[in-house]
Amino acid sequence: MNHKKFAAGTVALASGALFLTACGGGPSSSGGDFTDDKIVLAVLNDQSGIYKDLSGPNSVKAVEMAVADFKKKYGDDAVVDDIEIESADHQNEPDIANTKAQELYDRKGADVILDVPTSSAALAVANQAKTKKKLFIDIGAATTELTGAQCNKYTFHWAYDTYMLANGTGTSVTEGGAKNWELVYPDYEFGQDMTDQFSAAIEKAGGSVDGTIATPFPNDNFATFLTKAASGEPDVIGTMQAGGDLINVVKQYNEAGLRDRGIDLAVGLMFITDIHSLGVEQFAGTTFTDAWYWNMDEEARAWADRFTEETDTRPSFAHAANYSAALQYLEAVQAAGTDNADKVVDQLEGKKVDDVFLRNGEIRAEDHRVIHDAYLAKVKDADDVKEEWDYEEIVATIPAEEAFRPAEDSDCSM
Amino acid sequence: MSDVLQYTVQGLAAGSFYALAALGLAIIFGVLGVVNFAHGAFYMLGAVTAAVLLDTTEIGLWWALLVVPLLLFGFGVVVERLLVQWLLRLDPLYNFLLTFGLTLLLVDLVKRKYGVSGLPYERPEVLDGRFELLGVGLPKYQLFVLIFSIAVCLVVWLVMTRTRIGMIVRASTERPELARALGINVGRWVTPVFGFGVALAGLAGVLAAPFRAITADMGNDFIIILFAVVVIGGLGSIVGAVVGGFLVGLVEAFGQAYAPTYAQILIFVLMAAVVLVRPAGLFGREETA
Numbered sequence: 001m002n003h004k005k006f007a008a009g010t011v012a013l014a015s016g017a018l019f020l021t022a023c024g025g026g027p028s029s030s031g032g033d034f035t036d037d038k039i040v041l042a043v044l045n046d047q048s049g050i051y052k053d054l055s056g057p058n059s060v061k062a063v064e065m066a067v068a069d070f071k072k073k074y075g076d077d078a079v080v081d082d083i084e085i086e087s088a089d090h091q092n093e094p095d096i097a098n099t100k101a102q103e104l105y106d107r108k109g110a111d112v113i114l115d116v117p118t119s120s121a122a123l124a125v126a127n128q129a130k131t132k133k134k135l136f137i138d139i140g141a142a143t144t145e146l147t148g149a150q151c152n153k154y155t156f157h158w159a160y161d162t163y164m165l166a167n168g169t170g171t172s173v174t175e176g177g178a179k180n181w182e183l184v185y186p187d188y189e190f191g192q193d194m195t196d197q198f199s200a201a202i203e204k205a206g207g208s209v210d211g212t213i214a215t216p217f218p219n220d221n222f223a224t225f226l227t228k229a230a231s232g233e234p235d236v237i238g239t240m241q242a243g244g245d246l247i248n249v250v251k252q253y254n255e256a257g258l259r260d261r262g263i264d265l266a267v268g269l270m271f272i273t274d275i276h277s278l279g280v281e282q283f284a285g286t287t288f289t290d291a292w293y294w295n296m297d298e299e300a301r302a303w304a305d306r307f308t309e310e311t312d313t314r315p316s317f318a319h320a321a322n323y324s325a326a327l328q329y330l331e332a333v334q335a336a337g338t339d340n341a342d343k344v345v346d347q348l349e350g351k352k353v354d355d356v357f358l359r360n361g362e363i364r365a366e367d368h369r370v371i372h373d374a375y376l377a378k379v380k381d382a383d384d385v386k387e388e389w390d391y392e393e394i395v396a397t398i399p400a401e402e403a404f405r406p407a408e409d410s411d412c413s414m
Numbered sequence: 415m416s417d418v419l420q421y422t423v424q425g426l427a428a429g430s431f432y433a434l435a436a437l438g439l440a441i442i443f444g445v446l447g448v449v450n451f452a453h454g455a456f457y458m459l460g461a462v463t464a465a466v467l468l469d470t471t472e473i474g475l476w477w478a479l480l481v482v483p484l485l486l487f488g489f490g491v492v493v494e495r496l497l498v499q500w501l502l503r504l505d506p507l508y509n510f511l512l513t514f515g516l517t518l519l520l521v522d523l524v525k526r527k528y529g530v531s532g533l534p535y536e537r538p539e540v541l542d543g544r545f546e547l548l549g550v551g552l553p554k555y556q557l558f559v560l561i562f563s564i565a566v567c568l569v570v571w572l573v574m575t576r577t578r579i580g581m582i583v584r585a586s587t588e589r590p591e592l593a594r595a596l597g598i599n600v601g602r603w604v605t606p607v608f609g610f611g612v613a614l615a616g617l618a619g620v621l622a623a624p625f626r627a628i629t630a631d632m633g634n635d636f637i638i639i640l641f642a643v644v645v646i647g648g649l650g651s652i653v654g655a656v657v658g659g660f661l662v663g664l665v666e667a668f669g670q671a672y673a674p675t676y677a678q679i680l681i682f683v684l685m686a687a688v689v690l691v692r693p694a695g696l697f698g699r700e701e702t703a
Contacts, residue, residue: 048522050631053531187675215670216678218635220626223424223556224670231417247532247627255553255625257544271531278627279534 429663454637460619490612648698
């Protein structure tokens with residue numbers, strides 16, 4: 001107890017001293033507008049489990065890159081010099097996410113929490129952000145609830161959501177001639193949500209969903225589910241499985257030779273790390289919607305090269321989105337001249353943004369959905385792959401306004 | 415009809431993994447009295463080792479089917495000598511906890527080294543494609559898995575029933591005191607038996623590599639089903655483990671086909687039913703259970 005008091009005293013003294021030096025020192029730091037004379041960006045995500053590779057520790061690296069770029073851009077003109085990065089592992093559990101978010105906001109002085117994959121965990125953190133009146137920018141989770149019924153003033157949704165995935169893949173594959181669908185989905189919130197969104201998109205585009213099959217989660221044996229889905233000879237089987245389960249589905253889809261029977265496979269949510277881990281041969285020809293691809297143009301590629309120097313791997317869209325969110329947050333702080341959450345939100349709302357990740361981006365004020373161009377991608381044939389991680393061919397760009405759910409369809413009221 | 419044939423083959427192929435791995439589990443339990451919770455991790459190691467061998471040395475599936483079980487046998491021997499043997503005299507719970515801890519350790523080490531999104535694996539081209547049977551195209555690889563594992567189970571069964579080593583192992587399993595009284599050095603067989611059990615789990619892992627996701631977590635759910643298999647078959651019963659394995663595979667496949675939501679629950683319903691009717695399992699004997 002005494003130790004704690006002593007430590008707290010020291011910290012108070014030290015920050016007091018810092019405060020004084022800051023005021024007396026350079027004109028650049030207007031310390032008074034910053035609660036603790038610094039900005040703390042906290043990355044809360046899966047550091048050890050199934051989403052580690054697609055986001056995880058490398059997202060922290062991406063945020064570090066954003067901080068470095070911000071400092072480089074503003075140098076002495078930056079409104080704040082001291083920018084710290086915290087990270088924590090929520091293990092995809094809503095309870096842990098909830099506790100960690102409180103700890104980050106209250107004890108680590110986090111001004112913004114970034115990433116948070118897994119919908120249930122993201123919704124828990126959104127609730128904390130609302131209570132604590134601190135910012136939360138979600139990247140890794142897919143649920144439209146974040147910008148729907150459970151939206152709030154301090155929560156933004158940056159990269160993608162179930163509507164974007166279903167709308168992109170469901171609509172374009174149906175319009176491409178595959179009218180009859182069978183959907184296979186993991187029986188939990190994400191899978192059910194995706195199946196509803198896909199069904200809506202498919203029917204709107206003139207196709208029909210002949211059957212849906214709920215599977216256990218996690219699961220490693222899909223052989224029979226696939227045989228059953230294929231028995232009605234649909235044009236395409238849509239799978240909503242993710243991560244390791246998706247790999248099982250694809251391996252067993254190939255095993256059963258369904259492509260040779262003219263039954264295509266469409267994937268609800270896929271990250272480039274999935275293609276890398278299974279090998280491009282197994283996925284060849286699969287259609288899916290991507291939020292960003294590292295090799296889609298010069299700008300993306302240049303950034304990806306920098307990322308690779310830091311991490312030895314190519315970035316997923318989640319990595320790029322973490323970079324983008326951190327950078328735009330810092331830009332907003334710079335413009336507001338303070339870390340006061342309400343003022344930063346004012347800066348972000350309605351802002352049109354173009355950066356390495358957001359193309360034709362806009363931070364929608366109505367529901368805090370960040371809209372941007374999305375991409376319909378096809379996995380290349382092994383023969384067309386020119387270098388490692390060169391897996392995707394962008395077939396079409398879905399313009400920002402069409403890619404995401406229109407604001408008027410959202411149940412959000414802030 | 416063609417669907418039923420297809421589901422049957424799929425069920426038996428899935429059952430092959432369960433049968434092979436459960437066989438190892440049953441032998442280890444029989445001779446050592448150890449409930450080896452790390453069996454799922456050994457199955458995972460088998461698949462991961464096969465993937466790493468293919469990636470680094472281009473050793474394909476055929477050689478992996480030989481090399482990987484040998485490597486895992488060696489690993490099992492080390493684990494038994496270094497860890498398991500010290501707890502054999504204590505309550506079985508101690509080794510259960512030890513192997514549980516070992517599982518966490520192995521899974522995390524693999525995650526650290528190879529990440530979480532899995533490793534690629536390609537099978538030999540001979541096993542690509544389908545085999546026409548009664549007008550139904552059955553994946554060649556599934557048939558191969560089925561035939562191969564039945565062959566391995568048969569060999570193990572022959573060794574157990576027709577050779578001196580097998581007799582000693584069975585005697586040590588079923589009546590250790592009596593075996594000792596007859597001058598058999600039961601302790602001598604403990605280490606190789608453990609290694610052999612681990613090798614069988616590794617073999618199941620190699621067979622799974624071409625059509626399951628190869629990730630550090632692949633053994634986590636596997637081990638739970640495996641326990642169900644062993645309980646259904648009868649703890650420590652060699653025939654029971656094999657029959658239980660194929661039975662559970664079939665239940666899983668037909669469950670997925672006709673009651674998808676209940677596919678996994680059905681396995682445990684079956685387990686509960688078996689335990690109610692025959693507490694020692696289908697082939698277990700009351701005394702050993």
